[in-house]
Amino acid sequence: MPFLKINGIDLHYEVHGSGEPLVLIHGLGSSLEDWAFQVPAFQREFQVITCDCRGHGKSSKQRKASSIELFANDMAELIAHLRIRPPHVVGISMGGMIAMELALNHPKSLQTLTLVNCVPNVVVRPVTLLKRWFVLNILGMKSLARRLARSLLPDPQQHALRDELIKRWQQNDRRSYKSATHAILEWSAIGRLSAITVPVAVVSSEYDYWSLDLKKRLFQPVPDITFYELSRAHHLPTLEYPEAFNTLLYDILRSFPGKAPG
Template identity: 40%
Template sequence: MPRLQIRGAELHYESLGHGPPLLFIHGLGSSTRDWEAQLAYFSPRFHVVTFDLRGHGRSDKPPGPYSIAGFAADTAELIRWLSLGPTHVVGLSMGGMIAFQLAISAPELVQSLAIVNSGPEFILRTLRARLQIVQRKLIVRLLGMRQMGRVLGKRLFPKPEQAELQRLFIDRWAENDPRAYLDALRALIGWTVADHLDAIHCPTLVITSDQDYTPIAVKETYAARMPQAELSIIRDARHMLPLERPDAFNQVLMEFLLKHRPLLRNLPESCEG
C-alpha cells in the first residue's frame, strides 16, 4: 500500500498508467475509491494519481484543526514527492476547493484545472446554509456516520436503478472517522479565494451537474471571472457526478485534456500568467 509521509501525516495514494500526470482530489467524506472509474478510463493515456486526504480513507487522521490551505499544502508536497508537476488537477466538491487553493498558492505545480461541482468559496451567507451545517454536525454526533450517509445517499442517488450506488455510498460513508470528518467539515467554513480568480491563468474546465447543490448560474458567474475558463453542464446528474455518471463525466474531461494538451506544451509550465 503506497504511502508518503507529508507534513506529519502518512497519506495513502494510488498511481497508475504512463503519460502526462493527472491528479484527482476527492471531496469531503470520500476517498480514492470514488475515482475508480476514472483510474480505469484515463490510465491508458495518462499517469493517473489519486490520494486520500488527511482525515480520510486509508490516510492518517491526526487531530485538527484542518484547513483548505493545509490540504492544498499536502497536495503540493505529494506532487513534489512524486515529481508530477506541473500536473493536470481535477477536484470534486471540497477537492475542487483544494484545487483552487493549489492554483493560487503553488501555480507552478498546476498545468490545468477541472473543477467539479465546486466553487471558490464556502461562506455561510444565509440562515438556511448555517442550519444545514448544524444539522450535519448533530446527525454525526448523535446518530453516527452511517445515518449521515443514509441522509446524503437518498439525496444523491434517488432513482430506483441507483439503489446499489446508494448502498455503496452509505457503506463507504459509514467508514469515516466522525472526529476527522467534523474537523474537515469545519475546514470549509469561511474559506474563500474568490478575490483571486483572475490570477488563475491556466486552462480551466468548470463541470457542473444540472441538479447540483448550487445553481448553474453560480458556476457561470465565477467561471466568467477566470481568464481561460469554460463551463460544461451535464444533465440529469447530481453532486457525485464522477460516481453517478462516469461515462458522461469521463468524456467531457477527456475532451478538455486532449484539447489543451498541445497548447500546454507551448506554455510556461505553470498556472502563472
Template identity: 40%
Template sequence: MARIAVNGIDIEYEVHGDGSALLFIHGLGSCKEDWEAQIAPFAQRHKVISFDLRGHGQSDKPAGPYSIAQFAADTAGLLRGLGIDAAHVVGISLGGAVAFQLALDQPALVKTLTIVNSGPDATVRTLKEKFAVWMRNYIVRRKGMARLAGLIGPHLFPKPENRAERERFIERTSRNDPQVYLHAFGALIGWSVAERIGAIACPLLAIAADRDYTPLAMKKAYVAKIAGARLEVITDARHALPMEKPAQFNAVLGRFLGAGA
C-alpha cells in the same frame, strides 16, 4: 496502494498508467475510491494519481483543526514527493476547493484545472445555510456517520439503476471517524478564495450537474471571472457526478484534457 510522508503525516495514494500526470482529489468524507470509474479510462493516456486527503480513507488522521490551505499543501507535497513538476488537477466538491487553493498557492504545479460541482467560496451567508451547517454537525455528533450517510445517499443516487453506487457511498461515508469528519467539514465552511481567482492562468474547466445542490448560477459567475475558463453542464445529474454519470463525465473531461495536454 502506497504511502508517502508529507507534512508530518502519511498519505495513501495510487498511481496507474503513464504519460502526463492527472491528479484526482475526492470530496468530503470520501476517499480515492470516488474515482474508480475514471482510473482505467484515463490511465490509457495519463499517469493517474488518486489519494486520500488527510483525515480520510487510509491516510493518517491527525488531530484538527484542518484547513483548505493545509489540504492543498499536502497535495503539493504529494506531487513533489512523486517527482511530478506539474499535473492536470481534477477536484470534486471539497476536492474542488483544494484544487482552487493549490492552483493559487502553487500555480507551477497545476497544468490544467477541472472543478466539479464546487466553487471558490464556501462562506455561509443565509439563515438556511447556517441551519444546514448546524444540522449536519448535530447529526454527526448525535446520530453518527451511518445516519448521515443514509440521509445523503438517496439524494445523491435516487435512481434504481444507481443502487450499487448509492450503497457504496453509504458504506464509504459510514467509515469516517465523526470528529475527523467534522474537522474536514469545518475546514470548508467559511473558506473563500473568491477574490483571488482572477489570477488563475492555467486552462480551467468547470463541470456542473444540473441538479447539484450548489447553484449553477454561482458556477457561471465564477467562470466568468477567470480568463479562458469554460463551463460544461451535464443534465439529469447530481452532486456525485463522476460516480452517477461516469460515461458523460469522462467524455467531457477527456475532451478538455485532449485540448490541454
C-alpha cells in the same frame, strides 16, 4: 499500498498507468476509492494519481483544526515527491477547492485545472449546518452516510451503488469529517481568482447544489475559463453517470491547447 510522510501525516496515494500526469482530488467524506470509475478509463493514456486527503480513507486522521490551504500543501508535496511534470488537476466538490488553492499557492505545480461541482466560497444556512451536526453527533456517521447517499444518488436503480457508498462513507472518522467541514466553511477564493494563471474548466451538473449560472458569476474573474454542463446529473456525476462524465472529461483534457495526449 504507498504512503508519503508529509506535513505531520501519512498520506495514502496510488499511481496507475503512464503518460501525461493526471491528479484526481476527491471531496468531503470521500476517498480515492470514489474515483473507481475514472482510474481504469484514463490510465490507458494518462498517469493517474489519486490520494486519500488527510483525515480521509487510509491517510492519517485529522482531529485538529485543518484548512483547505493545508490540504493543498499536501497535494503540492505529493506532486513534488513523484517528480512528475506539472499535471492536469481535477477536483470535485471540496477537491475542487483544494485544486483552486493549489493553483493559487503553487501555480507551477499544475498545468490545467478542472473543477467539478464546486464554488470559490461556500455559504451554508445555520439551520442546515445544525441539522448535519445533529445527525453526525447524535445519530452517527452511518446515518449521515445514508442520508447523503440517498440525496446524491436518488435513482432507485442505483441502490447497489448507494449501499456500497454507505459502507464506505460510514467508515469516516467523525472528528476528521468535522475538521474538514470547518475547513470548507472557513475558506474562500473570492477576490483571488484573477490570480489563477492556468487554463480552467468548470463542470456543473444540471441538478448540483449550485447552478451553472451561479458558477459563471462567481468564477467570472478567472482569466482563462470554460464552462460545461452535465445533464440529469446531481452532485457526484463521477459516480452517478461515470461514462458521460468520463467522456466529457476526456474532451476537456483534449481541449486544453497543447496539453492533452495525441
